[in-house]
Amino acid sequence: MMQEELQERINxxxxxxxxxxxxxxxxxxxxxxxxxxxxxxGLDVDKxxxxxxxxxxxxxxxxxxxxxxxKSRKEERFFPTLDQNAIAESDVIIVCVPTPISKEIKPxxxxxxxxCDTISRFELKNKLIVIESSIxxxxxxxxxxxSLSGDKTTNIFASYVPERLSPGQAFEExxxxxxxxxxxxxxxxxxxxxxxxKIIKADIFKTSPIVAETCKLVxxxxxxxxxxxxxxxxxxxxxxxxxxxxxxxxxxxxPRVNLLTPGPxxxxxxxxxxxxxxxxxxxxxxxxxxxxxxxxxxxxxMPSHVFHLIENTLKEQNKEIKNSTITILGTAYxxxxxxxxxxxxxxxxxxxxxxxxxxxxxxPHSKISFGAKYEENISKAIKNSDVVVILTDHDEYKNINLQxxxxxxxxxxxxxxxxxxxxxxxxxxxxxxxxxxxxxxxGIKNNYSLLK
Ligand code: SAJ
Numbered sequence: 001m002m003q004e005e006l007q008e009r010i011n012x013x014x015x016x017x018x019x020x021x022x023x024x025x026x027x028x029x030x031x032x033x034x035x036x037x038x039x040x041x042g043l044d045v046d047k048x049x050x051x052x053x054x055x056x057x058x059x060x061x062x063x064x065x066x067x068x069x070x071k072s073r074k075e076e077r078f079f080p081t082l083d084q085n086a087i088a089e090s091d092v093i094i095v096c097v098p099t100p101i102s103k104e105i106k107p108x109x110x111x112x113x114x115x116c117d118t119i120s121r122f123e124l125k126n127k128l129i130v131i132e133s134s135i136x137x138x139x140x141x142x143x144x145x146x147s148l149s150g151d152k153t154t155n156i157f158a159s160y161v162p163e164r165l166s167p168g169q170a171f172e173e174x175x176x177x178x179x180x181x182x183x184x185x186x187x188x189x190x191x192x193x194x195x196x197x198k199i200i201k202a203d204i205f206k207t208s209p210i211v212a213e214t215c216k217l218v219x220x221x222x223x224x225x226x227x228x229x230x231x232x233x234x235x236x237x238x239x240x241x242x243x244x245x246x247x248x249x250x251x252x253x254x255p256r257v258n259l260l261t262p263g264p265x266x267x268x269x270x271x272x273x274x275x276x277x278x279x280x281x282x283x284x285x286x287x288x289x290x291x292x293x294x295x296x297x298x299x300x301x302m303p304s305h306v307f308h309l310i311e312n313t314l315k316e317q318n319k320e321i322k323n324s325t326i327t328i329l330g331t332a333y334x335x336x337x338x339x340x341x342x343x344x345x346x347x348x349x350x351x352x353x354x355x356x357x358x359x360x361x362x363x364p365h366s367k368i369s370f371g372a373k374y375e376e377n378i379s380k381a382i383k384n385s386d387v388v389v390i391l392t393d394h395d396e397y398k399n400i401n402l403q404x405x406x407x408x409x410x411x412x413x414x415x416x417x418x419x420x421x422x423x424x425x426x427x428x429x430x431x432x433x434x435x436x437x438x439x440x441x442x443g444i445k446n447n448y449s450l451l452k
Contacts, residue, residue, distance in 0.1 A: 002126065003126075003157070003187045003190070003191060005126075006091060006126060006127075006128060006157070006191055007190065007191055007194050009091055010091075010092070010191065010194045010195050010198070011194055013036060013037035013038050013198065015038065015090075015091040015092050015195075016038075016039055016040075016041070016089060016090040016091050016092070017030070017033050017038050017039070017040045017041070017090055017091070017092045017093075017094065018040070018041045018042075018043055018086045018087055018089070018090035018092070018093045018094070019033075019040060019041070019042050019043065019094045019096060020043045020044075020087075020093060020094065020095045020096065020097060020115050020118075020119070021043075021044060021095060021096040021097035021098070021111075021115065021133075022042045022043075022044040022049060022050075022053065022059075022080065022096075023060075023096065023097075023098060024060060024062070024167050024170070024269070024339065025096040025132060025133075025163045025165065025170075026042070026044075026094075026096030026097075026132075027042070027053075027058075027059075027062075027065065027069075028062065028065065028165060028170035028171055028174060029094060029096055029132065029163070029174065030042045030078060030094075031065070031068040031069060031072055031078065031171075032171065032174045032175070032199045033198070033199060034068070034071075034072035034075075034077040034078045035068060035071075035072070035199075036198050036199055037077075038077065038198075039076075039077050039078075039079070040072075040077060040078050040079070041079045041080075041081055041086035041089065041090060042078060042079065042080040042081065042086075043081055043082070043083075043084065043086045043087070044080065044082070045082065047082060049080075050080045050081065050082055053069065053078075053080035054073075054080050056069055056070040056073050057069075060337075060338050060339065061336075061337055061338040061365055062167065062168065062170050062171075062337075063168070063169070063170075063171070064171055065170070065171070068171065084118055084121075084122075087118070087119055087122045088122045088123070090127070091127055091128065092127065092128045092129075092130065092195060093119055093124075093127060093128070093129050093130070094130045094132060095112065095115050095116070095119070095129070095130065095131045095132065095133060096132045096133060096163065097111045097112050097115050097133055098111055098133065098269065099111070099112055099133045099134050099135055099277070100269075100273060101273040101276050101277070105276055106276075106280060107135075107136050107276065107277050107280050107282075109135070109136075109139065109143065109282075112131075112133055112135070112139075112144075113143065113147060116143075116144055116147040116148050117147060119148060120147060120148050120149060124148065124149060124155070124156045125155040125156065126155060126156070126157070127156060127157070128156075128157040128158070128159070128188070128191050128192065128195065129148055129156060129157070129158045129159075130158075130159050130160075130161050130192060130195070131144055131158075131159075131160050131161070132161055132162060132163040133162075133163075134162060134163075134216055134217065134220075134270065134274055134277060135160070135213055135277065135282075136213070136217075136277045136278070136280050136281050136282050137210050137213045137214050137217070137278070137281045137282070138210060138213070138281050138282040138283060138284070139213065139282040140158075140160045140182065140184075140209035140210070140212075140213060141184075141209055141210065142282050142283050143282055143283075144158070144160075145158060145184060157184075157187060157188040157191045157192070158183070158184045158188050159181050159182060159183040159184065159188050159189065159192040159209075160181075160182040160183075160209045160212045160213060161179060161180070161181050161182070161192060161196060161212070162179075162180065162212055162213070162215070162216035164177045164178075164179060164216075164219070165177070167268070167334075167337050167339060168334070168335075168336055168337045174199060174200070175199065175200065175201055175202075176201060176202055177200075177202055178200075178202040178203040178204065178205065179196055179200055179202070179203075179204050179205070180204070180205040180206075180207060180211075180212045180215055180216075181193060181196065181204060181205065181206050181207070181212065182207055182208055182209035182210070182211060182212025182213065183206065183208075183209070184209065189206050193206065214278070216274070217274050217275070217277050217278035218278065220270050220271050220274035220275070221274060221275040221278050221292055223260075223271060224266060224271045224272075224274070224275050224292075224295055224296065224299060225275075225291060225292060225295040226258075226259075226260045227260050227261075227262075227263070227266050227271075227295075227299060228266075228294070228295035228296070228298040228299050229259070229260070229295070230244070230248070230259055230260040230261060230262045231262045231263070231298055231299060231302055231437075232298050233247065233259065233262070233438070234262035234437050234438025235305065235437075235438065235446060235448040237438045237439070238437075238438060238439065238440075238441060238444075238446045238448075239446060241440040241441075241442070242440060243438065243439055243440060244262055244437070244438030244439065245261075245420060245438070247259070248261065262302075262437050262438045263302070263344075263418060263419060263437065264302055264303060264305075264306045264344040264345075264348065264391050264418040264419075264437070265299055265300065265302035265303045265306075265344025265347070265348075266299040266302075266342075266344070267333030267334070267340075267341065267342040267343040267344050267345075268333040268334065268339060268341060268342060268343075269339065269341045269342065271299075272296075272299070272300075272342040273342070275292045275293075275295070275296055276296075278292070279292065279293070301448075302344060302437075303344045303347035303348045303351065304347075304351065304447075305437070305446075305447070305448060306344070306348050306389070306391075306416065306418055306437070307348060307351040307352065308446070308447040309416055309435055309437070309441070309444060309446075310326065310352070310387055310389060310414075310416055312444045312446075312447075313387070313414050313416065313433060313435050313441075313444050314386070314387065314414065316433075316444060317412055317414070317433070319386065321352065321355045321356045322355045322356055322357075324356060324358065324386040324387060325358040325360070325384055325385045325386050325387075325410070326352055326356055326358065326359050326360070326385065326386065326387045326388075326389065327359075327360045327361070327362070327375075327381050327382055327385040327387065327388045327389065328345060328348065328349055328352075328359065328360070328361045328362070328372060328389050328391060329362055329363075329378070329381070329388060329389065329390045329391065329392070329394075329397050330345055330362075330363055330390060330391035330392025330393075330394060330397065330419075331343055331345045331346075331349075331361060331363040331366050331368045331369075331370060331391075331392070332345075332363055332365050332366055332392050332394070333345075333392075334392065334393070335392055335393035335394050335395070335419075336365070336394055336395060337365065338365040338366045339366075340363075340366050340368045343391075343392075344391065345361075345370060345391045345392070346370045348389070348391060349361060349370035349371060349372050350370065350371065352372075353371050353372060358373075359372040359373065360372060360373045360374075360375050360381050360385065361373065361374055361375070361381070362374070362375045362376070362377075362378055362381035363392065363394070364378070364394060364396045365394065378396065378397075378400065379404070379408060382405055382408045382409060383408045383409075384408070384409070384410055385408075385409050385410065385413070386409070386410050386412075386413065386414060387413075387414040387415075387416060388405065388409065388413070388414070388415050388416070389416040389418070390415070390416065390417045390418060390419055390421060390422075391418055391419070392419065393419040393421055397421055398421050402422065402426065402427055402430045402432070403430055406430050406431050406432065412433065413431065413432050413433070414432065414433045414435065415427055415432040415433070415434050415435070416435050416436070417434065417435070417436045418436060418437050420436055422434070424436070424439070
């Protein structure tokens with residue numbers, strides 16, 4: 001099959017697609033293609049995951065995902081499978097496997113390398129291979145292309161199209177966010193463009209693989225650095241006993257300022273590691289950085305800052321962490337998702353557990369406990385606690401009745417609201433000691449000294 005033939009199959013939605021890796025990116029991508037009429041095979045190595053999907057059950061929370069899954073299964077457009085022959089049976093292969101960092105804070109591309117090695121065992125002539133996973137600059141040229149096809153590279157179409165979706169808004173963002181294609185040659189670019197314009201109602205930039213790789217990582221680094229700035233300004237505001245959200249509101253009325261929102265730290269599968277991918281190009285030495293690496297340090301420090309806020313607030317009441325009952329509300333890395341990867345809650349729970357044996361934890365979206373005592377019910381989690389620490393802005397927490405919560409807790413209750421879901425005055429009127437990040441915490445000590 002020549003380029004024109006493949007393009008014709010794509011344009012008429014007759015091309016068969018195989019998505020490798022059915023996680024928070026791969027699954028929405030697969031179902032988005034099903035939704036515009038393609039038949040998609042979803043290849044994954046996790047047997048339980050495949051079984052769930054075959055039964056129309058979503059393995060994680062994502063709005064409309066389950067509906068889309070059930071519809072695609074019913075229409076016989078989506079085929080989750082463990083069978084690698086799905087690669088041979090498809091015209092287009094889209095790789096969406098995770099690319100985490102190792103304990104040594106280096107890119108771990110082993111899952112991606114395995115996926116490429118598996119794909120390369122099949123005849124790939126005239127097929128289109130697309131990589132969506134985040135990768136360090138130069139990876140596409142120096143690792144992916146060689147591992148896909150050795151010296152047969154001239155016969156395949158290949159592109160790097162980084163994913164850009166935010167979990168919790170996956171389908172909407174696939175549809176409406178501009179994308180970038182970094183293709184290995186003109187033919188690959190044309191075929192890839194025809195494929196993605198089927199699901200994207202926004203601009204599609206065409207460029208080289210290294211530009212596409214770098215753009216993806218710069219976007220997430222930009223966000224990480226800007227959150228770090230907001231976090232550092234929040235800790236400065238605590239020293240001045242002023243409210244960072246008031247600062248944010250007024251400063252953001254300036255036409256060229258957009259201060260982000262401070263919080264207990266930066267979690268999730270992307271932001272905590274993509275800056276490191278940017279600084280670790282494939283096959284070259286790590287690049288030295290000042291702003292990017294210090295931003296990472298500030299965001300990584302935030303869980304300790306929350307811990308100190310808890311400790312120092314208890315001290316003000318002549319209490320100690322070790323004799324207190326502490327409830328954590330939220331293990332997911334952000335509101336209304338179930339993902340707990342790199343969540344700041346994990347570090348905060350482990351710091352508390354070092355001295356306190358009564359740490360309870362709740363999350364309506366996840367059963368992860370991080371070593372604390374998991375309580376499925378929010379009221380039970382709060383019952384007889386001295387301190388409630390809100391770490392995730394789930395809607396369920398926004399609906400908590402503060403009067404009821406006060407009644408359930410021990411005397412002199414403390415509310416550490418790191419996501420600002422409650423109003424300080426209201427909480428104080430109910431009888432809480434209310435403490436937050438970047439706030440007038442009435443002299444509660446702030447231990448921030450990172451850059452000393
Ligand atoms: N956060 C703050 N303050 C803010 C914004 C976020 O503390 O003002 C925290 C969140 O609580 C969370 C973390 O940052 O712990 C990350 O959340 P997020 O909503 O910023 O981003 P993700 O990780 O869910 O998705 C990001 C998005 N990237 C950008 O916005 C530049 C998404 O578009 C990417 O596709 C995704 O990473 C990815 O997969 O790379």
